[in-house]
Amino acid sequence: MINVFFHAFGTLFATGAGVLLLALMTGVVVIAGSWRLALAGVVLIHLGSASVLVHAHNVPGLVAGGQMMAVVICAAMLAFAGWLQPYPVSVRQSGNWPLRLLALLFVVGAWWFLDPGYILPFFSQAETGLLIWTALCALTMLSFSGSPLIGGIAVLLWSKPLYALAAVLLPGSGLAAVVGIADLVIVLACSYLVLLEPAVNPRSPRALVRALPRLPQPGAARPWGLMRRPLQPSPAAIGAQSAAEPSLQPALQQVAVLQPAAEPADFDTQAGMAPPLSAQDAEQIGAAMLPVSPQSGDGEETAPV
Amino acid sequence: MTNANLLPLVPLLVVFFFIMSAASYLLRAWAQWVAFAGAIVAALLGFGIWQVDFSRPLWLLPNGWGFDLMAPLERFGYTLQLQRDNMPVVSLSLLIAAGALLLSAGSDRSPSFPAVAWLLTGGYVALALIVAGPKAPVIAAPLALAMLAAVGVFALQGGAVADPGGPLRTLIPPLLAVPLFLLGAWTIDQIPLNPQDASLPQTAGMLLGLGLLALMTPFPLHGALSGAAEIAAPPALLLVSLLRQLAVLHLTARLLFAYPFVYQQTDWPIWLSWLGLLTTVWGGVAAIGALNAGRLWTYAALSDWGLIIVVLAAPGLRSWTLVLFLFTLRVISMMTSAVGLTSLQQVIGSLSFDRLRGAGSRMPWSSAALLLGGLGLAGFPLSAGFAAHWTALLTLAEIDWLPAAVVLVASAGVFLGYVRLTRMLFGRLEDRSLARENSLRAALALAALGVTIGVAIAPQLTSDLISRALAVFG
Numbered sequence A: 001m002i003n004v005f006f007h008a009f010g011t012l013f014a015t016g017a018g019v020l021l022l023a024l025m026t027g028v029v030v031i032a033g034s035w036r037l038a039l040a041g042v043v044l045i046h047l048g049s050a051s052v053l054v055h056a057h058n059v060p061g062l063v064a065g066g067q068m069m070a071v072v073i074c075a076a077m078l079a080f081a082g083w084l085q086p087y088p089v090s091v092r093q094s095g096n097w098p099l100r101l102l103a104l105l106f107v108v109g110a111w112w113f114l115d116p117g118y119i120l121p122f123f124s125q126a127e128t129g130l131l132i133w134t135a136l137c138a139l140t141m142l143s144f145s146g147s148p149l150i151g152g153i154a155v156l157l158w159s160k161p162l163y164a165l166a167a168v169l170l171p172g173s174g175l176a177a178v179v180g181i182a183d184l185v186i187v188l189a190c191s192y193l194v195l196l197e198p199a200v201n202p203r204s205p206r207a208l209v210r211a212l213p214r215l216p217q218p219g220a221a222r223p224w225g226l227m228r229r230p231l232q233p234s235p236a237a238i239g240a241q242s243a244a245e246p247s248l249q250p251a252l253q254q255v256a257v258l259q260p261a262a263e264p265a266d267f268d269t270q271a272g273m274a275p276p277l278s279a280q281d282a283e284q285i286g287a288a289m290l291p292v293s294p295q296s297g298d299g300e301e302t303a304p305v
Numbered sequence B: 001m002t003n004a005n006l007l008p009l010v011p012l013l014v015v016f017f018f019i020m021s022a023a024s025y026l027l028r029a030w031a032q033w034v035a036f037a038g039a040i041v042a043a044l045l046g047f048g049i050w051q052v053d054f055s056r057p058l059w060l061l062p063n064g065w066g067f068d069l070m071a072p073l074e075r076f077g078y079t080l081q082l083q084r085d086n087m088p089v090v091s092l093s094l095l096i097a098a099g100a101l102l103l104s105a106g107s108d109r110s111p112s113f114p115a116v117a118w119l120l121t122g123g124y125v126a127l128a129l130i131v132a133g134p135k136a137p138v139i140a141a142p143l144a145l146a147m148l149a150a151v152g153v154f155a156l157q158g159g160a161v162a163d164p165g166g167p168l169r170t171l172i173p174p175l176l177a178v179p180l181f182l183l184g185a186w187t188i189d190q191i192p193l194n195p196q197d198a199s200l201p202q203t204a205g206m207l208l209g210l211g212l213l214a215l216m217t218p219f220p221l222h223g224a225l226s227g228a229a230e231i232a233a234p235p236a237l238l239l240v241s242l243l244r245q246l247a248v249l250h251l252t253a254r255l256l257f258a259y260p261f262v263y264q265q266t267d268w269p270i271w272l273s274w275l276g277l278l279t280t281v282w283g284g285v286a287a288i289g290a291l292n293a294g295r296l297w298t299y300a301a302l303s304d305w306g307l308i309i310v311v312l313a314a315p316g317l318r319s320w321t322l323v324l325f326l327f328t329l330r331v332i333s334m335m336t337s338a339v340g341l342t343s344l345q346q347v348i349g350s351l352s353f354d355r356l357r358g359a360g361s362r363m364p365w366s367s368a369a370l371l372l373g374g375l376g377l378a379g380f381p382l383s384a385g386f387a388a389h390w391t392a393l394l395t396l397a398e399i400d401w402l403p404a405a406v407v408l409v410a411s412a413g414v415f416l417g418y419v420r421l422t423r424m425l426f427g428r429l430e431d432r433s434l435a436r437e438n439s440l441r442a443a444l445a446l447a448a449l450g451v452t453i454g455v456a457i458a459p460q461l462t463s464d465l466i467s468r469a470l471a472v473f474g
Helices: A002-013 A016-031 A035-057 A061-084 A097-114 A125-144 A148-169 A175-196 A235-244 A248-258 A279-289 B009-026 B028-050 B087-104 B113-129 B137-157 B165-169 B172-190 B199-216 B223-228 B234-258 B268-289 B293-312 B317-348 B364-377 B386-399 B401-425 B439-457 B459-473
Strands: A226-230 A300-304 B006-008 B058-060 B066-068 B073-075 B078-080 B130-132
Touching (some): A002 A016, A002 A035, A016 A097, A035 A061, A035 A125, A061 A175, A148 A175, A148 B172, A175 B137, A175 B165, A175 B172, B009 B028, B009 B073, B028 B087, B028 B113, B087 B113, B087 B234, B087 B317, B087 B459, B113 B130, B113 B234, B137 B234, B165 B223, B199 B234, B199 B268, B223 B234, B234 B293, B234 B317, B234 B459, B268 B401, B293 B317, B293 B386, B293 B401, B317 B386, B317 B439, B317 B459, B364 B439, B439 B459
Antiparallel strands (some): A226 A300, B073 B078, B078 B130
């Protein structure tokens, strides 16, 4: 049954046009900026590759089925992790699409110029070219982006040649299954990193710091020199707040004079000591502590220093 | 006494690691006590395995039960067995884990670290214990190392919402090595079929040699740990890096023993020499400009690792002795540094230089441990690493003075980096509210300093350890 399934796809993909289609899909995965598209593309690429292995190299359907199962689970893990993070997922995006396209054109040009004429044993020249192309695309993705989500997708892409080598060159060694297990563990680690990547917009309803409030807040890490500052509220909001709690602002000003540090983490001084608050600072903090209107969020924003 | 009363050690070890990991996770609310207890257990187990006498492979208990130390465990075609060849690696892995757990007992940064540490140590121990498989165990080793790197990600990130670039990059080198090993395995399979074809051993040697190089993470594949140094807790960084490097050294020894054509019929020694030198130079140069004590530590360790790679370029009994000498003193120096780093990070909250200004006056013993351990990685006189570095320099200079001079210059770079750190640590204290180090931290730092100075004065203390480990590597 499973063999029939893969043979059916194999008749489509194990042709010149099929190999070209897989190569194009691999290129699109790199160029497309959307991780959703890339994940779907990777699953399709693995389906095509597994079908070719079964159809052209008599790899057991069970091995190909195992590969597909591992890849689908990995894609699901990454998709769930990506869904939990708000868009855009990472500030470490891999450039824009023209840049990635140029990089791929450079890779193609370099490969065409250097072409060592290497053909993998048991594989045709077209298949060898496809496997090397896939590996180069995966390396391009890994090189261009520091995002764990893109990294996880690149790992899945990289694993395609590994499955092919393990299943065709070393049959009966069980290494294809080990590649699948390694895929699962590595993508699990990537998904974990996706969830812990500081969100660009921590106020998004799907940000992990909202979903799992027990985790440390991103403001503590400040990896890119970002720091959280109180937002300057609108005059209307200040007026409304003052009307609601008229005695708070003078009290805060009095506290500011007496106490030097209200929120030390928000001040970046060389000695690590917070300077005494000015009246203006106290006013800002007071405004941030007061209830705010839905338009102004929770009173904080992430701003570059 | 019947066979029914004999418990096989290896399956028990596997179960033990899982139980320890699960228990550590369930009890993570008391993470520091769990880490402390785990350190004691790991140290006892490590010393126990170190004492195994293979001429009497049974441990008998007073109640009539006993342990069969050499009983194999066979699962999925792979055989795990404690042998004379892997016992020192298992024992050293456990001792490294004990050190990391002890350090993490003084920090509350990551409550789940003990659980991950047990899982990671169990994985590396299992990797060392694999003696047979459907293919040669060394062929599957990069896949296992990739999985263990993935487990290490959990330790490095430690649940912190922070830049994941460094932990992510730890996954890349083993993944790069996997296809090279798979192709190398196929080529090795062809050698008996075409014994006249001289190109097959060369091709296999080149593929395996390149794969090994990727696993050694020389320059420019070195960036993972230095990238993680700013976010990871020092015990996690220590555990992940030392366990991986020990496993790679063990894998190198096994591979070169099984397939001597890797260094006999390829340019592998030349690649190793150049990349080792580049690594040590890069470590030195980067150390000069480091602005974070954690990064400085990893750059110093990188420079030291580059020297180990250079020494490995001529595999043989003499060079393996030197490699093990360097690695043993590296472990001691890194642990000493980590004691200081952990204390400073715990009290100050950051390891960036500007936050450490004047901290030495409030935390003198932790600062001293940090500095002396770091200088040991550069081979500074009167530090733990001096004897090994000096021997390595003399050995290199006998062959060619230029690499020895380059290593010396790189060490000077690391030294300059630590001079800058010293100026920061013992400069004017601006944060008067900085707490003084408590007696427990001071005692731990003093103990680490004692070990470092003891080994610096009498490096022959490590000779028994090295001579027994040579049975594996030599």
